Amino acid sequence: MPVREQNFWLTTVEILRTDPARPLPESVDVAVIGAGFTGLSAARTLARCGANVAVLEAETIGWGASSRNGGMVLTGLKLGVNKLISLYGRERTQRMYAASLATIDCVEQLVNDERIDCDFARSGHLEVACKQKHFDDYARQVEVIAREFNHQLRMVQRHELQPEIGSSIYYGGIVDEVSAGLNPARYVAGLALAAMKAGATIFENAAVVKIEREAREGTPGWRVTTSRGALSRGVLSRGTLWARDVFVGTSGYTGSATPALRKKLIPIGSYIITTEILPEALANELSPRNRMIYDSKNYLYYYRLTPDQRMLFGGRAAFFPETQNSIRQSAEILRRGMIAVYPRLHDVKVDYVWGGTLDFAFDIMPHAGQMDGIYYALGYAGHGVAMATWQGQQMARMIAGEKPDNPFVGIPFPGAPLGLYNGKPWFLPFAGAWYKFLDWVS
Secondary structure (H helix, E strand, O other): OOOEOOOHHHHHOOOOOOOOOOOEOOEEEEEEEOOOHHHHHHHHHHHHOOOOEEEEOOOOOOOOHHHHOOOEEOOOOOOOHHHHHHHHHHHHHHHHHHHHHHHHHHHHHHHHHHOOOOOOEOOOEEEEOOOHHHHHHHHHHHHHHHHHHOOOOEEEEHHHOOOOOOOOOOOEEEEEOOOEEOOHHHHHHHHHHHHHHHOOEEEOOOOEEEEEEOOEOOEOOEEEEEOOOEEEOOEEEOOEEEEEEEEEOOHHHOOOOOHHHHOOEEEEEEEEEEEOOOOHHHHHHHOOOOOEEEEOOOOOEEEEEOOOOOEEEEEOOOOOOOOHHHHHHHHHHHHHHHHHHOHHHOOOOEEEEEEEEEEEEOOOOOEEEEEOOEEEEEOOOOOHHHHHHHHHHHHHHHHOOOOOOOOOEOOOOOOOHHHOOOOOOOOHHHHHHHHHHHHHHO
8 A cells, every 4th residue: 555645643633623604703802823733822821811812724723733743742942052051141041941841831731621632641752862972962961951950861871772762873862751742633633622612713714814004993903814704794804804913823834924924934844754553562662661752963853653653753854845746755765764763664664654844943943922013923943842832822921911931032033144035945955955964074
């Protein structure tokens, strides 16, 4: 049977579909753009605070990276702690790292409070070193994290790796027991139900095409134009509503309706394969402690066992966002990578392959706050399951008038050098080649 070009996670759940005939309201307190982790988390929190919330989704609930990712709920940030301290200082970096730990608790509490059946488990993560130099850098990072952030990671020497991973190609690793894994499609489905239960309304196939300032009865706000119809004074009009505030949580799918944000983000493709269900003994040999695993390269691989004991193996097989051709090509690239890590999987059949789009800021950092009066949270760089959920909550509290401690608000948010970027990533082939070069020389 050929490989199915289909998201495996979506075969494990039936996500609720909203009423396509339901017209948009005339006005709301907050229009949330994007029905992924960020937007749904924000909508739930805002609705629980008493706000009238409409979630506007261009496709369907969880259609983007929220259902397509590896389901890794990870601590830490993409940049190393020494780099973070040099950029932001010790005090803000301490707050950033504390926030990264709080994101895991945030997901766990939400899952428990809403009773979301998504296989959440604190299985920890394992970062493995592809070179001795990478492992030596781990030691320095672990020391700083223990001293500055009071968080203990465990170094794993090369000869101690066997109880952690059934592969002999790495030079050691780091274990963080706080990280977790889950089924992202079931999680986003549960998050959508939780948002609706709190009182938010979700509108699918409602792509936002324009956002314009417009005051109503002396109250500043926004006229939001979508691809759906809206009920205005008893008459069905074309796709507009008025919102006091707008919150953008569109990540790698940020579009032309928010051009200032789009120019700050690079959409990068990430691809995943999953094997057939493995025999229990083989699964236990490959990942004895069921860790979320990723390696130390820029052009990295990440992998884990799914709850039904498949090997899920992902990576930057192509930098461009997903297309039918890139997905098909990625299946073979990732299969070769998987076999290099796990030769025992040489004859195991690959059942599924799919792709999704991540959002990288030019500084590889999460960003949140307001731009031109519009609230936003994005730039997760592959750490989005936990951070997106947490940022949705934090930004909802900010919109509601609170002052939550969010260390990612107010940090510099750089664009492309010389302004040579309009949101269409023409330079991705060069970036991919550059990162492969860095992996070779590092």
